[in-house]
Amino acid sequence: MSRPAPHTGAPAPRVGPRIGYVSLGCPKALVDSERLLGRLRAAGYATAPSYEEAQVVVINTCGFIEAAREESMEAIEEALATNGRVIVTGCLGREAEALRRRFPGLLAVTGPAEEEAVLEALGRHLPPPRSLPAAGSPPAPGLEAPAGRARLTPRHYAYLKVAEGCHHRCSFCIIPRLRGGLRSRPLPELLAEARALAAAGVRELLVVAQDTGAYGTDLRPRTAFVEGRPLRTELRTLVGELAALGLWVRLHYLYPYAHLDELVPLMAPDWGPEGGGLLPYLDLPLQHASGRILRAMRRPAAAERVLDRLRAWRRERPELVVRSTFIVGFPGETEEDFEELLAFLREARLERVGCFAYSPVEGAEANALPGAVPEEVKEERRARLMALQAELSAQRLRGLAGKRLRVLVDAVEGERALGRTAGDAPEVDGMVRLDLRGTGRAVRPGDFVYAEVTGADAHDLEARPLA
Numbered sequence: 001m002s003r004p005a006p007h008t009g010a011p012a013p014r015v016g017p018r019i020g021y022v023s024l025g026c027p028k029a030l031v032d033s034e035r036l037l038g039r040l041r042a043a044g045y046a047t048a049p050s051y052e053e054a055q056v057v058v059i060n061t062c063g064f065i066e067a068a069r070e071e072s073m074e075a076i077e078e079a080l081a082t083n084g085r086v087i088v089t090g091c092l093g094r095e096a097e098a099l100r101r102r103f104p105g106l107l108a109v110t111g112p113a114e115e116e117a118v119l120e121a122l123g124r125h126l127p128p129p130r131s132l133p134a135a136g137s138p139p140a141p142g143l144e145a146p147a148g149r150a151r152l153t154p155r156h157y158a159y160l161k162v163a164e165g166c167h168h169r170c171s172f173c174i175i176p177r178l179r180g181g182l183r184s185r186p187l188p189e190l191l192a193e194a195r196a197l198a199a200a201g202v203r204e205l206l207v208v209a210q211d212t213g214a215y216g217t218d219l220r221p222r223t224a225f226v227e228g229r230p231l232r233t234e235l236r237t238l239v240g241e242l243a244a245l246g247l248w249v250r251l252h253y254l255y256p257y258a259h260l261d262e263l264v265p266l267m268a269p270d271w272g273p274e275g276g277g278l279l280p281y282l283d284l285p286l287q288h289a290s291g292r293i294l295r296a297m298r299r300p301a302a303a304e305r306v307l308d309r310l311r312a313w314r315r316e317r318p319e320l321v322v323r324s325t326f327i328v329g330f331p332g333e334t335e336e337d338f339e340e341l342l343a344f345l346r347e348a349r350l351e352r353v354g355c356f357a358y359s360p361v362e363g364a365e366a367n368a369l370p371g372a373v374p375e376e377v378k379e380e381r382r383a384r385l386m387a388l389q390a391e392l393s394a395q396r397l398r399g400l401a402g403k404r405l406r407v408l409v410d411a412v413e414g415e416r417a418l419g420r421t422a423g424d425a426p427e428v429d430g431m432v433r434l435d436l437r438g439t440g441r442a443v444r445p446g447d448f449v450y451a452e453v454t455g456a457d458a459h460d461l462e463a464r465p466l467a
Helices: 027-043 066-082 091-103 115-125 173-178 187-199 235-243 258-262 291-297 303-316 335-348 373-399
Strands: 020-021 056-061 086-090 155-162 204-208 223-226 227-231 249-253 277-283 322-327 350-357 406-412 417-418 432-435 448-456 461-465
Touching: 020 027, 020 066, 020 091, 027 056, 027 155, 027 204, 056 066, 056 091, 066 086, 066 091, 066 303, 086 115, 155 187, 173 432, 187 291, 187 322, 187 335, 235 249, 235 258, 235 277, 258 303, 258 335, 277 291, 303 335, 303 461, 322 335, 322 373, 335 373, 350 373, 406 432, 406 461
Parallel strands: 020 056, 056 086, 155 204, 204 249, 249 277, 277 322, 322 350, 432 461
Antiparallel strands: 223 227, 406 417, 406 448, 417 432, 448 461
16 A cells, blocks of 8 residues: 655655654644655655655654554554655654554654754664755755745645643643643744745735643743844744734644733734634644543633633624633543533534543553443534534624635635635635636635635535636
């Protein structure tokens, strides 16, 4: 079986050593892959379209939940069986000893974001045609890799990872063990990368980190200079500077901190392609609403304050869209706890919701908690929650009939196009199906289109472009 190499949005060198590259996991890991691929391409490596055509395969793994671990293991097995020369990196690489026992034929195993270790291992087994560039070096001439990244996303949007690691100790999570404590990137470095992405045609920046809301709290000194101006290196300052670039700016992975109140006034009141700005969209992974379960998770345990904050935000910015994810079936979760979560969803009326059945993660403290929930109960609760959310979402989307929205086009398929409103992040949220028939409109990915909503289902909108 051949697993195709990911599309990078940049031309590969015509000749040179060929690597197969597989990127698994979250957008933060995707950025790691983009940076590593950018340096490899600048050194003359080419990406192969299949395992069979690669001389070495690099797999950036995910080990956050059991399903992701299994996907990573399957990719390693497949690459070894088909190619035989495999380097493993990423979160699963923290379990190097166990991986080597299971897969003794691996060429090397490195941890997450360990670019230098991957480059060194690859150089031993497949030497580059020219010297490997240092981290942060400009891309090779003619290579579309702003800030040294080989893009794995479509040309019109990109992820901006503003920090690495996390200082929280959630009982179900091992990210601090995998990636260490919070390490924010300097503001001038981030703005330089954002400008390079904008110059390469990016229309939307998706700001990510393990805990984006904590950006800057670890930086010392707390001031920096950008173009001669003193700035406080905090989330509010970062967001304000990014919004001034004229791009859509979307925030992901935010704890429900009180200081998020400061961001709402910065949100663009009108979703426009020309002015850009901070979108009225917040991704808040709340995980649960039962105070008892939240305490067991070691999460902020104040659903009432979250509801109060949501009400205040929506009073100030009625078009605000809030996305969240939840875990059901956590050890000790009772039917009463679950009903409390459903009641919270009915009250909060979150626009976008994802849900996961609790899955033990090797090394997580939650594994030792009493009250394991049977698998069939976990799945039943997950199905009930998503059924409720589908009902709530359908009600909201039906209420948009006749509304005029701005849509960012992601793909064009004949006389139909797929796009997103400012309330929809790529991959995880809904989409707008644009009917181009009879409109005479020629649109391309990355275009902004004004459209009128003509219909909806539980998750997506139907619309026609306006003249």
